[in-house]
Amino acid sequence: MPTKIKLYYFVIILNIVLVIILFNTNKKILAKNNADPTNNINYNTEEKPVKKFNINIVNWGYEPSEINVKKGDHVILNIKNISENDHTFTLDKFGFSTVLLQPSENKTIDFYPDQTGSFMFYCAVYCGDGHNSMNGEIIVTN
């Protein structure tokens, strides 16, 4: 192969390699710029302590009926209805209200309490003689 043609191929291959390197570098810079805000959000979310509770709904009450958390915690409630009646888990705070659970049904809710105090949760559907005693409280402290 004549030297000129060899040189021609060498320059073409060199250009292809350079284009690939530049393209990948650019992609990494773009990825870094795009990822920064998301990474910060994820980092902050992971910073918040997760408090998980399993709550059983029985006739007629919640077990446990008192939940203690700190303001800003990531609170996860696994609620299971182990009774033979329909009940709700109703909390008029923190962005959700009523979760209806049929017998044997379980649902998970999560929230970030943003204020301190004692917040009552209760059953919002008439479920029998003990309906009025169906309540508990979430106590949020600093």
Ligand SMILES: [Cu+2]
């Ligand atoms: Cu009820």
